[in-house]
Amino acid sequence: MPKMGRYCKAYPVDRFRTFSGWTEQSPIEGQQPDERTFLYLQDNYVVTKDIYLDEHIVYNNVTPEWMDFCKQELKFEIPAYDQSES
Secondary structure (H helix, E strand, O other): OOOEOOOEEEEEHHHHOOOOOOOOOOOEOOEOOOOOOEEEEEOOOOEEOOOEOOOOEEEOOOOHHHHHHHHHOOOOOOOOOOOOOO
């Protein structure tokens, strides 16, 4: 069964491609994302083709430089969910 993360955000693939260390794994055999494709940045900084955390992975080279790019250039911020309930 596919696993859902707590948070993901969709970006056009061209935004990811501006990162100097970007490489693409084929998320589905024989298919590469084109410029109209949206990919999902997951809460663990892995990029996927779909909303699921562990399927169709396009990029998983999570480094401090990648995380900094996501935060600074993509303005990716995981919401601070209120853990308390009334």
